[in-house]
Amino acid sequence: MHNLPFQPDQASSIAKSVDNLYFFLTAITLFFTALIFLTIFYFMIKYRRRSPDERPRPIEGSVPLEVLWTAIPTLLVAVMFVWGSTLYFQNSEAPKGSLEIFVTGKQWMWKAEHPEGQREINELHVPLGRPVRLTMTSEDVIHDFFVPAFRVKKDVLPGRYTSLWFEPTQVGTFHLFCAQYCGAFHAGMIGSIVVQEPDAYESWLAGGTPGESIEQAGEKVFQASGCSSCHLSDGTGLGPSLLGVFGHPVHLTTGETVTADDGYIRESILQPKAKIVAGYSPIMPTFQGQLTEEQLNNLVAYIRSLGAAQPKAKEAAKP
Amino acid sequence: MSTATLEPRVHAQRTYLNADYGWKSWLFTLDHKRIALLYLVSITFFFVIGGSFAVLMRIHLTEPQGALVQPETYNKLFTLHGIVMIFFFLIPSIPAVLGNFLVPLMVGARDLAFPRLNLLSWYIFIVGGAFTLYSAIAGGVDVGWTFYPPYSSIYSQTHVTAVAVGVFITGFSSILTGLNFIVTIHKMRAPGLTWFRLPLFLWAMYATSIIMTLGTPVLAITLFLLALEHLFHVGIFSPELGGDPLLFQHLFWFYSHPAVYIMILPAMGVVSEVIACFARKRIFGYKIVAFSSVAIAVLGFLVWGHHMFVTGQSVYAGLIFSLLSFLVAIPSAIKVFNWTSTLYKGSISYEAPMLYALGFIGLFTMGGLTGLFLASLATDVHLNGTYFIVAHFHYIMVGGAVMGYLGGIHFWWPKISGRKYPNAWAALAAAIVFVGFNLTFFPQFILGYLGMPRRYAFYPAEFQVLNVMSSAGATILGVGYLIPLVYLIWSMRYGPVAESNPWGATGLEWKTPSPPPPENFAEIPVVNEEAYAYSAQAQEATGD
Amino acid sequence: MSQHIVPQRTYIFVFLGLIGLTMLTTGVAYIDLGPLNTVAALVIAFSKMLLVVLFFMHLRHSGGLIRVVLLAGFFWLALLIGLTMSDYRTRSWTPAPDSWSSTAPPTHP
């Protein structure tokens, strides 16, 4: 049998500080449990019943004692609260310039996507010593991204994004668990976080399976979903051309003008009738439920990349 | 204790047991004592079922890849273990069995305020149980006792609706019991029995009833909405409609955290009675212990957010709930200190109830203190969803509530059955339960810290050693629970006859014969002494 | 509830008051007061409830215990709504993690 572990690896920047609080609480627990056990044993022996009709003197209680064992626990609890909360708030915001990785939880697998386009299933390669920020969402039920070695855990919710961050401080492979019950193979929805030296990580990134970049993947979705049939680049299609749209103002049928940011693009894909470009009719079907989160993000990235290109022709106002 | 020989009962004393015979006298009884026995039988039945699920799970977990069942079946096992043990054993255990039997006796009344409602609450309990058993037999349910959507509402294909309706119905049984106790304690106390002369068991029952009546309805409406959403696949928790699954968690835990106080408060009441009786001393700081019961009941409703620290709940709400969760620990700490100081300068005897009560104090201290790990935000991030949580709540529920329940059953058994059980066997069973319990659940604290998640049908190999230790403990615990079943039933026929006050305890229930006549008291007693008047001069007055 | 017999006239007046308040709340709904519409509707509804509770349900001459029970009911309801709302109101205080760079979450609850 391998050695009996009593402590998980301390493989992230916050692991030590969380463990310090954990040991403080353990010490308090053992101390008070021992105090109560020993006091009871002592009283049980010292004040055991000597004769059947022994009648002890009545003791009402003592206010000073009551105040004592209300104040001390309150003080201890206050220390625990302040320590626990400050530690939690320090770790809740990812430092600037963290490596952004997009994680999707799906019934019983983890899918990760690096900015450079690497896609991994149930594995996540990260460089040593650099903070990594995960932005996560789920495609079906609630999961939970839990890495015991890093002392981090966050639920992954459908229809919403949650994030967590960690900074690995130890090279190696660490367990990744799903910690929120999600169905039959909840126990199988595990994986590993592979922490590599920075140069090993770079070579993995380069040598790895460089799937096409996000924008190229987005273009595939753009073609496959039939967007290209209406959104012709020369603006003569049924839908407005998307060249040079991203980041620029767009005039709507309601007379308003909105800047075409990610939110606008995403909303126009999922709820097309919400905002109609001036001069066009609301005929675009909704793609809600047809595109996975990944495809949606790739599409948005592709349209963003079109923003830079020069619009081929001035949009002719189509009746 | 006087070891009365096995002489037959002198004259056919009229008791609630022999006042009437036949199944009608049981199934249509309005006597709170008989309804208590109906509950005793039904919750023991459910305890055996829930317990067998637990044993199957522990056997399955002896091997990393799972030794017994398919993962889907394991998920059904832990779901039904949770649902049956919580809603059909722990919540009704002390209130419905000991509470129903003792509240009228302790307040000096002839019955609860609404006997028909009391019988109705048992029938509702049975109907709810039938729904749950149907779903277990028809194929089980695999959504955990927490029913979290969207898995439970959209993705699970198992019998979610049947179980949700079952638990929905059983909730009303607990509401009616709570209502009955509140009205009885308020309106039917014997003359002279002021609030501060009430036994602490009644204070605990009163606090528990507050939680039962104010919390359970929210669980009912939540499961009602969940059942609707599971049936029609449209509802307020489904993300497609912009619904928020976290709202379900808020509504669910609004009841389910106070529910853990429904389970522990009655056990605290039992321990107060048992400690006072076997140390022959008034509970140290009676008023403080009484008010801390009510304080736990009220504060218990403010802390539910600590179940959702990692689920995407706002960090500021987490801060509020963390602070409130720490505050709710204070009254429990005060109680433990007061029980321990009651033993000081007492005259302690080691009957079985006392062993259970002392075991309760030790294990409840462990359980309560490990709760602080989960109230503090930083450590909860690491420990949430792991076996640390499983160990924590089992220390409270099995180490606390079940120990208290067994202590109470043993303490009032002479009053309930008119017979005494063999003390040697009872002490042995208590020891086995204590050892088996610690061996089962202490390793799980370490497993939790190592990061082994809960509800896993198979797990990485390095956790096997601790899991095997836990499974070994579970078998010892199982044996420890079977022994009382045997000798208590044996004692009903062959046990020595018990006089009306075998332990020399105070309290009105000991002033009427064991087992009591159907109308409890020949005439309503008048109370003129403080609670737990064990001191010398008082004892001559009551005599024995 | 004491044996206090409430004269019929009081019931009639309370009823007319309730009808009046119903018409008032319906009428107020036709005036654009912005967020005040909700406040007005709740205040009127609350006062109608007070009328029913005090007169029809005889709370005026019920004992203090009954009043405490009713207040406990409203206090617990306020607990449920208040603490749950505290989560939803403060959720947007921390920058909501958005996908990739700046896309807003699709259906942000």
Next chain:
Amino acid sequence: MTEAEAHAQPAGLAHQFGDLEQQQSAATLGIWVFLVTEIMFFGGLFASYAIYRWLYFAAFEGGSHVLDIRLGATNTMVLLASSLTMALSVRSAQTGNRKATVIFLIATMILGGIFLGIKGVEYNQKFVEHIVPGLDWSPEGTVLSRLAPGGLEHAQIYFFFYFAMTGLHALHMIIGMGLLLWLVVRAHKGAFTASYFAPVEVVGLYWHFVDIVWIFLFPLLYLIGGRY
């Protein structure tokens, strides 16, 4: 308790109570505690409603404008009238006037019936307009699609609340009607006297509670954001 003692008790006094006054105050406390559990039962729904209304106010406002405010207001007044007749029936039971108690109880039942009838009409309208979440939800063609651009899903949540809250309220009305019928039969047989009228008062308090739920439901569901 000897047989003689049992006979000496006044009619309607249960054996566990000392006197009628104790029994009456126990019954009153009992019903009030029960009503508090009902406050928490509806409370879960009202809390969820409050949160989604705050999150998706526009969709809730759009959904609310689809409801017929005239029917809502009339229904409120019908239910208030039934509260009046209920209160009068409790009063006549208190004064021992058996005939008046029966008449007012029947009046309360009739008004309750009218309320449920109007509710049925409103439900039917929703089925006709295909805006019943879960059973028949296709609002594209209906007035709703114009009102709530982009918030159709959120409007479905609104109508889920509409049906859940008014449905639960109607269920409580039906239970109340059953209790009233049971009271009419017992009152007709002269079971209630000036000193024993607890059942009438208990059902009365329950009925007034159901009326109060509607007093809140009407503005919260029908009058969101005002109609202008």
